[in-house]
Amino acid sequence: MSNPLYTVSDEEKYFFDLRGYLIVRGALSEADMAECNAAIDHHADQIKMRSIGEGSLARGSKALKGEEGRRELTGMLGWPEPYRHPFRKMLIHPAVVSRLNEFSGKGFRLDHGPLLISAQKGAEGHSLHGAGEPFSQSVWYHQQNGKIFCRGITVAWQLTDVNPGDGGFACVPGSHKTAEPTPSGIRSVEDDMGLVYQPEMKAGDVLFFAETMTHGTLPWTSDGERRSVLYKYASRAAARAVGKHFTPQERYGEWVDQLTPEQQAVLYGPGVHHGNRLPTLESDGQTVKIAE
Ligand SMILES: O=C(O)CCC(=O)C(=O)O
Numbered sequence: 001m002s003n004p005l006y007t008v009s010d011e012e013k014y015f016f017d018l019r020g021y022l023i024v025r026g027a028l029s030e031a032d033m034a035e036c037n038a039a040i041d042h043h044a045d046q047i048k049m050r051s052i053g054e055g056s057l058a059r060g061s062k063a064l065k066g067e068e069g070r071r072e073l074t075g076m077l078g079w080p081e082p083y084r085h086p087f088r089k090m091l092i093h094p095a096v097v098s099r100l101n102e103f104s105g106k107g108f109r110l111d112h113g114p115l116l117i118s119a120q121k122g123a124e125g126h127s128l129h130g131a132g133e134p135f136s137q138s139v140w141y142h143q144q145n146g147k148i149f150c151r152g153i154t155v156a157w158q159l160t161d162v163n164p165g166d167g168g169f170a171c172v173p174g175s176h177k178t179a180e181p182t183p184s185g186i187r188s189v190e191d192d193m194g195l196v197y198q199p200e201m202k203a204g205d206v207l208f209f210a211e212t213m214t215h216g217t218l219p220w221t222s223d224g225e226r227r228s229v230l231y232k233y234a235s236r237a238a239a240r241a242v243g244k245h246f247t248p249q250e251r252y253g254e255w256v257d258q259l260t261p262e263q264q265a266v267l268y269g270p271g272v273h274h275g276n277r278l279p280t281l282e283s284d285g286q287t288v289k290i291a292e
Contacts, residue, residue, distance in 0.1 A: 008102040016103060017148055020141075020176035020213030021199070027095040028157060028204040032086055036159050039083035040073065040116060040227065047073045047118060057126035057217070061188035066124030066219045073116040076229070087114055091231065096155050099208055100233055103150045107236035111152070112273075114231045119220035125167065126217035128187045128196070132178040138240050138272045139211035141176045150176075151238035152211030159227035162201045167218035168226050169207065170198040176213035186214065211240075242271030262288050 016022040028036075040047075050057065050069030058064035076087035090096070091110065100108045132141070139152025162168050172186060172195045185191025198218055201207060209215060211232075220226050234240055248256040248267035256264055265279040282291045 007098040012099070013102065013148065016099075016208065016210075017143070019173040021171060021173065021207060021209035021215075022099070023199060023201060024095050024099070024206045024208070025202070026204050027093065027206040028090075028159075030204075032089070033159055033203055035082070035086040036090075036157075036229070037227070039076070039079065039086065040118075040159070042083055043073060043079065046075075047071045047116070052124050056124060058124040058219075059127040059188070061125070061127055061190055063189040063192075064125030064127060064217075064219060067122040068120065068124070070123050070126070070217070070220075071116075071118040071120070073118070074114065076114050076116070087229070090114075090157055090229070093206075095206055096231075100153060100155075103148050103208065103210075104153050104233060104235040105147075105149060108153075108233050109236065110231060111234040111239065112232045112241040113154075114229050117217075117226065117228045117230060119168065119226040121220060121223055123167075123220040123226075125170075125189070125219045128170070128172070128182070128189065128214050128216035130212050131175055131182045131214045132212060133181050136212055136272075138234070138238055141210050141212045149235060150210045150212075151235045152240060153233050153235075154207075154209050154211060155231045155233060156207040156209070157229045157231075158201045158203055158205045158207065159229065160203050160224055162199070162226070162228075163222065164198070164200050166222040166226075167198065167220040169201075169209075169215065169228065170196050170218045171209065171213055171215040173197055173213070176210040178214075182214055187216075189216075189218065239270035240273055242269060242274045242277075245269055246271065246274060246277070261290055265290060 049071050052069045142149045245251050246269045248264045265281050268278055280291045
């Protein structure tokens, strides 16, 4: 019999399955964190602040509004040496591989990211999203034969402390399994029924969360800067980002042009982040056409 590849404790499995997230404490050493923070400082001029006007992540919520947008930076895996080094290490850190083999299955992959989420005091929050209902084909959470299959899982490395009341990542523990629609007061946090929870984390901790658990961001209230680096993983057969090869022409070549739009519609690649580029089909049982 082969050696089991899973190294996650039963307690961790219980916690993740019950709550939809898990924090592994002290996964990054002081030296690792110093390398990451220095690399980010070096690229500070590339950090972009999101607008709080059009495209605001608070989506009009009074509870989530702020004076400025969150700050973002990406591209770490392609940075020149030595800056990319710690981010490439984190991509397959043993703390990640052991948990993702358990929670998402062997062959998991990076779907998109890493993305630095940074915030200064007063930054707006992000309306809560994700839930067991409505069902998501790309990130659904399922269990069978005693095994968890979490198709979309985010790994968020903390590079600065997050104290109680600071804001930042927040979630509704257990909501990855709910079969009821999420009340609007939960999404906006204007009437959260005491269910929205902001975990305390220290620099060096790593947070795993099921994308189907309702989660988002509370406004940042701390004097210190928030720095959290998110890697979005998916299990082998799930896709969120559509990648470079999405259209039928990109996937199969120019002969696709000879097909009808309806035939082309089923040749698009997987992924849900397609920006409304995916035609879908409908049929009355006699004919097939592109849905309006
Ligand atoms: O860490 C956060 O602020 C929340 C991130 C988030 O909502 C997401 O990754 O979908």
